[in-house]
Amino acid sequence: MNRVKILDREFDLSIPEEKLLKAVDQVAERINKDLDGKNPLMICVLNGSFMFASDLMKRLTIACEISFVKLSSYSGTGSTGTVKEIIGLNQDIKDRTVVLLEDIVDTGLTIINTVEQVKQMGPADVRVATMLFKPDACKRDVKLDYVGMDIPNDFIVGYGLDYDGYGRNLKDIYTVVE
Numbered sequence: 001m002n003r004v005k006i007l008d009r010e011f012d013l014s015i016p017e018e019k020l021l022k023a024v025d026q027v028a029e030r031i032n033k034d035l036d037g038k039n040p041l042m043i044c045v046l047n048g049s050f051m052f053a054s055d056l057m058k059r060l061t062i063a064c065e066i067s068f069v070k071l072s073s074y075s076g077t078g079s080t081g082t083v084k085e086i087i088g089l090n091q092d093i094k095d096r097t098v099v100l101l102e103d104i105v106d107t108g109l110t111i112i113n114t115v116e117q118v119k120q121m122g123p124a125d126v127r128v129a130t131m132l133f134k135p136d137a138c139k140r141d142v143k144l145d146y147v148g149m150d151i152p153n154d155f156i157v158g159y160g161l162d163y164d165g166y167g168r169n170l171k172d173i174y175t176v177v178e
């Protein structure tokens with residue numbers, strides 16, 4: 001399937017599953033090495049990162065836990081723009097090593113806000129693992145500890161990422177046809 005139609009747009013295959021999984025292997029290898037003995041809590045930021053989180057967890061061999069959070073659609077405006085509040089984190093993360101799992105870092109706004117909020121809960125360490133990163137879109141100073149792969153600044157779907165709710169189920173990644 002080299003081209004798919006989702007709603008009103010067409011998308012071309014750009015990153016096959018095999019390549020995505022190799023990138024996940026590499027992220028897992030580094031986390032296994034870095035966080036052995038730290039009992040990290042992985043926090044999957046829904047919805048987009050469910051596939052990355054699942055593939056990553058299967059490759060982690062260290063003792064770890066996972067929790068799932070969502071970001072509220074809107075909750076006021078802060079210095080970096082719209083601040084989305086983390087909801088669903090019922091676990092005490094004080095003095096824990098936390099790894100935020102993101103599908104994609106685009107402008108960087110979401111992850112910067114999320115890290116800020118998590119830090120206020122008193123963890124020992126907060127790290128970020130993102131499957132994808134758009135360096136040309138991200139003009140902010142954002143610390144990404146683990147990046148699956150850098151991608152061009154184009155709109156994509158698949159592997160958990162959606163276009164208006166659709167396309168999350170695609171196992172490969174597709175790029176919009178302009």
Ligand code: IMP
Nearest residue numbers: 048105106107108109110155156161162
């Ligand atoms: P940021 O705040 O600009 O870094 O955007 C992060 C969020 O925007 C991600 O968690 C995605 O939900 C969404 N997003 C950014 N780029 C894309 C894309 O190319 N396709 C689908 N969703 C995207």
